[in-house]
Amino acid sequence: MKILVLTTKYPKENETVAMMYVHTRNKYYVANGIDVTVLNFGASQGYEIDGVNVITKEEFRKSSYHYDILVSHAPNLKHHYLFLNKYAEDFGQMVFFFHGHEVLKRTDIYPPPYPYVKQSRLSFLNGIYDTFKLGVWNRFFSSNYKKCHFVFVSQWMGEMFRKYVSLDERTMEGRMSIVYNSVGSMFETLVFNGDKKKKYDFVTIRSSLDGSKYGVDIVTEIARQNPESTFCVVGKGEFFLHNPPPDNLIWVNKALDHMEIIEYLNDSRCALMPTRADAQGVMACEMATFGIPLITSDIDICREIFRDFGNVGFINNNDKSADVLGLLSLLEKSRGEKNQRFFASNTVGEEVKLFLTLVGMEHHG
Template sequence: MKLLVLVQNYPSNENPYAMSYVHSRNIIYVENKCQVDVLNFSTNEQYNYEGINVLPEENINFENYDLIISHAPNLKNHYRALRKLHSKKIVFVFHGHEVLRGNLDYPKPYSWVKQSFIKSQIQNCYQIFKLKILTRWLKGRFSKNNKLGMIFVSDWMREKFVQNMGFYPEDFVRTTIIPNAANSVFINQNYNPKNGNLLADCVTIRPFDDSKYALDLVLDIAKENPKKTFHIYGKGEYFEHNECPENVTVFHKFILQKDIAELLNNYSCAVMPTRFDSQGVMMCEMATFGIPVITTNFTVCIEMLKEFENVTFFDLNDFSQNIEFINRGKIANKTKFNSYRLVDEELKFFHGL
């Protein structure tokens, strides 16, 4: 099977984290004897990244492929490139923003994250316009009986699609729910804490200034547990506008994905709340690795992690709780986010179109 994968951005030597969850899939497609090319709308030059050919749009002949996979389809590029293809098999993979209403869906930003009123209103109008165009386009494809499939990374994501697009996709096309897989390092390695030689009790890895990642809730837990120590990794201006409790140490840096598992062995618990997420891949990877994880009882968190004995859910509105009782020594679930199992589900879905 010849696959063409459409992405707004893709990993490169200069930027190895751009939509890396798509690259992880592509590697396994190749292992399954598929031919894979990537159309990266953000590049003007062809390059090869870890065995995957990445091309600019001008180098692509869509007729050369058996199936087109569009990740997080946007109007600017995906819609423009695909709207004239009436006879190709296409699978859309919905990750989040592409069927969400921007500011109208996401939680209220922190006070210091400024956006002018006019710009905010323009963006809100665009989000509504985007959904109308996407709805009209998809329904037009349905009426032509084209081979079309949809993958959602969570049932919550599918429900948001129905809510914002105004129709049930199953009435027209084949759909399925397949989450993003965990990076292999979290599958192949197991949590092995350095007892007696930990860097701190709890760890959080989050962008600081995006309110959906709820860094304020991490600090609430830290204040409620003054005898526990917390390390927070990430970047942003949060601590230029908010006090840092004495039991919290902040590291203004991101951690390479390949190094996160080893870092987690230096802590007894990961605190990873969220106010809004279509899956929460890093949270899922930590739970898969085996470290005890504290997160919010947001709908998608429960959907993704309810089978994990090492995960504790706190209510979003009552997150600052004592954490002495967090369970230790639970066996991690290595199956749910296993990349080979999930890609096998995707390939079966592709062949069924």
């Protein structure tokens, strides 16, 4: 089976780790005998990474191609739509993966930014653009629905798609799948060491501290309310330059690789990962799968994602005096078997099955 994967960016050795969640999937596909080519709209020349062939739009145009399935990750208008408008009829099956804001009205979903984050003077146009974007996708999917399949990284994401792209329910019938993002392989195999002497009571790890949806202000307030506990926040950004942390909060201004993340988790009693909005929140899923007690926000998406995790507890984002220590002592008592919900076999494995089903339908159709 040959698939073409469309993506706006893609990892390149020693250069970028952009859209790593797409590469993680592709490596699994290759290991399962699927021939994968990635069309990276951001590449100026082709390259190979971990057995995955990456090409440019120009190289695609010049090639004589045949693919069983076209896969589009986080489709946007600028690249994906223009490509699809030109080439959609050349593909028998198209699978669209929705990871976040690409089918949302951002002004409805995301919280207002922190005051110090400079807003583009054009930011008010986001709402207008999103309305236009959703209308374009509605028309495209309505015209091509017979060969489209839609994959959402959470039930919540699927509901948002229904709400905002508002396709006819009959159009969607039998064409929707919920497949969660998988966690990094070492979170599958390694287990949290609860017995090791701890440096921190609570650790928060974020790729960026400046997005208000990541709730670093919530963590800071909880630290203030619990001066006897030690908090560690790891991540790059300017938040603490504008909001000096209390004495019991240590800020580590760096980005971590997987091995470093595991070291910080093993040095802590609990992961504190509040959020105001997310399509899934892979980092928190990795922590919960690893086995550390995790405290996150009591919002719909988090309830869905962690519904069967005994080591996860929930707090109200607006409760400044949330009893995180009381919650932690309950979570520490509930150590159980590793939860396999986000293992590759239960996530990307389902995508492979979907592709095989679609190709089978095509050949028998």
